[in-house]
Amino acid sequence: MNIKFLNPSFLFLLFLEAIIIILYLIKPKRLKIKVPSIILWEKIIEEKNLGRWFKKLPKNLLLLFQLLILFFLVLSLSKPILSFPSIGSKPTIIILDSSASMASRDILPSRFQEAKSEIIKLIKRNPSSIKMIIAKDKPKIILNKNRREIEKELEKEKVFLGEGNLDESIRRAESISKGISHEIHIFTDGSDPISIPKDSINQYFLHIIGRESFNIGILDGRIFPKNEHIYEIFLKIGNFSQKPQEFNLGIIQNNNKLKEEKIRIEPKEIKVVKSEITKATGKIVGEIDVRDYLEEDNKAFFYIPTFSPKVLLVTLGNPFLEKALRSIPNLKIDVKRDFINVDLKNYNFYIFDGLIPYRDISGNFLFIGGYPGINQQNIEKIGKVKILSWEDHPITRFLQLYGIGIDNAYTFKDENLKPLISTDKGPVAYIYEKGNSKGIVLSFDLLSSSLIYSDSFPIFIYNLLRYYLSYDPQKRCDNYMDSPGFKEYNGYLYAVNIFSQKESDISNKINMETKKEESKKEEKGFIQIDLSKPLIFLVFLLLIMEIYFYQGGKYYS
Numbered sequence: 001m002n003i004k005f006l007n008p009s010f011l012f013l014l015f016l017e018a019i020i021i022i023l024y025l026i027k028p029k030r031l032k033i034k035v036p037s038i039i040l041w042e043k044i045i046e047e048k049n050l051g052r053w054f055k056k057l058p059k060n061l062l063l064l065f066q067l068l069i070l071f072f073l074v075l076s077l078s079k080p081i082l083s084f085p086s087i088g089s090k091p092t093i094i095i096l097d098s099s100a101s102m103a104s105r106d107i108l109p110s111r112f113q114e115a116k117s118e119i120i121k122l123i124k125r126n127p128s129s130i131k132m133i134i135a136k137d138k139p140k141i142i143l144n145k146n147r148r149e150i151e152k153e154l155e156k157e158k159v160f161l162g163e164g165n166l167d168e169s170i171r172r173a174e175s176i177s178k179g180i181s182h183e184i185h186i187f188t189d190g191s192d193p194i195s196i197p198k199d200s201i202n203q204y205f206l207h208i209i210g211r212e213s214f215n216i217g218i219l220d221g222r223i224f225p226k227n228e229h230i231y232e233i234f235l236k237i238g239n240f241s242q243k244p245q246e247f248n249l250g251i252i253q254n255n256n257k258l259k260e261e262k263i264r265i266e267p268k269e270i271k272v273v274k275s276e277i278t279k280a281t282g283k284i285v286g287e288i289d290v291r292d293y294l295e296e297d298n299k300a301f302f303y304i305p306t307f308s309p310k311v312l313l314v315t316l317g318n319p320f321l322e323k324a325l326r327s328i329p330n331l332k333i334d335v336k337r338d339f340i341n342v343d344l345k346n347y348n349f350y351i352f353d354g355l356i357p358y359r360d361i362s363g364n365f366l367f368i369g370g371y372p373g374i375n376q377q378n379i380e381k382i383g384k385v386k387i388l389s390w391e392d393h394p395i396t397r398f399l400q401l402y403g404i405g406i407d408n409a410y411t412f413k414d415e416n417l418k419p420l421i422s423t424d425k426g427p428v429a430y431i432y433e434k435g436n437s438k439g440i441v442l443s444f445d446l447l448s449s450s451l452i453y454s455d456s457f458p459i460f461i462y463n464l465l466r467y468y469l470s471y472d473p474q475k476r477c478d479n480y481m482d483s484p485g486f487k488e489y490n491g492y493l494y495a496v497n498i499f500s501q502k503e504s505d506i507s508n509k510i511n512m513e514t515k516k517e518e519s520k521k522e523e524k525g526f527i528q529i530d531l532s533k534p535l536i537f538l539v540f541l542l543l544i545m546e547i548y549f550y551q552g553g554k555y556y557s
Helices: 008-026 042-054 061-077 111-124 147-156 166-177 319-326 456-469 512-525 532-551
Strands: 002-005 080-085 092-097 130-135 140-142 183-188 203-208 215-225 230-240 245-253 256-265 270-278 282-288 299-304 310-315 332-336 349-353 363-368 379-390 405-412 417-423 426-434 437-442 474-476 485-489 492-497 526-530
Touching (some): 111 147, 130 147, 130 166, 215 282, 215 456, 230 245, 230 299, 245 270, 256 270, 299 474, 299 485, 310 319, 319 349, 363 456, 379 426, 437 456
Parallel strands (some): 092 130, 092 183, 310 332, 363 437, 474 492
Antiparallel strands (some): 379 417
16 A cells, blocks of 8 residues: 655645744733733843743644644645555465576666565465466476565575576466466566566456666677787676666686776677686686676676697598687597598597498587488588577577678588578588487588688687587576586586676666556556545635634634
8 A cells, every 4th residue: 555646746735833832932922911010020021022932832722723724735735645455355366587687686676576575465465365486597487375475485485596487487377276366466677578478367457566777798708718928818798777888897816906907898799808818727707897787697607627629530521610719729530531440439529520330330420511321312502691690599599690601501401400590591510419419400511601711710610519518617697506617516627607688787678568558557556546535625614624623712722
């Protein structure tokens, strides 16, 4: 329940209350008394007049009436509206957005804590049955609990520092309702657009938590070996504010700052910043020193273990591929012209450049020009093409492939192949998974493309090995890694990051259609009472009482 004023500007008239009180303080009281002489009274009257300003306000009933009349009259002019939720007997489902953006501190202590407080208020005044869904990457459903148990579960919940999935939570809520009309209350900051089913029998209420959207965030990061002595660190940084921002970017290892540089980024700009450090292993942290509303995405964590992958390259000759492989520190490579009499168990990764085995071999692979067991009927020649797009995948991170030309390409049609890189005439790179064989298939000869001359080529090879061999264990937040930092899991040390543009952009993205739907639902869900008319009636009643006491001569209580 709350009160709002439609004409709040009239409230300033309440200062007239003070004027009425002052008038009563300075108003002299005259009593008619017959005395034989006023000589002895003159001094007493003089002292009494001097001290009247410091006396207490007289207990005058008419003064009380006048103050109340003015007070209620001003309130009536300001049009007070009393509103409170009209919650009936409908069962209720509460959806709480717990994604990373809800950790924003534009509302203290955070958007998430504010949402939890609002939910507890809703639970306490709701007489119907309640179910709850916590929206994470995988929604958490709380059923068959009483109000006190739900409050305890809610108090234990923490922000999931990853991407949430409100749409999946809404689908779960629809399935839980089972054809019975529910009130579904969604508590979110609106940073993730949502789709409310138009044909739903349920009544939806949107509770938008959040005021401002000032945030600078690290959206992606990667460390690449440039040569035997230098590492290159790439950080993608986004400015989700309305003003240009300047800040320092520091590269830190064991609390020692290896490098620091000043960064300037324009409003709504996303830029990639490159830094170089000497060869290192272990824990590396990239940090920006900004005081924004979401601190959790101001650091990027990297872990570089000591690792020596063994790679077998089977090729008739490709100096570009060999150079890209040899640039990776600690990598051991054997180059063969065929794979006859080669013990494949001695290697972690296999690259077959044009020379493709006839049968599947267990392990991690890069197949160039074909793959084991390929059916000739599934091959289609597409000739000269240019790369136009690629899937968002760890292997394609930081690659700039647009416009790279291929002189002689093919497309493969196979259910075991998932397109990874596409051209204007079809896909030319695929993810290959069949049994214990996993890897990437390229449907063109590297030497017939401009990819080998691009800076993206050694990054592609590095990404490929790291993805399949955990060369640099780095993960986004999930259920068992719920905060950024260095975490151990299953015997491995991981660098855990948020790295999500969707969550770092903490502005409200609920579209206008959803807002209209929200307003419509709130009109149905809230009762509003105009208090101005009852207040006017009260003013007239007090006025009549004042006249009655005045005419009766009853001035004092």
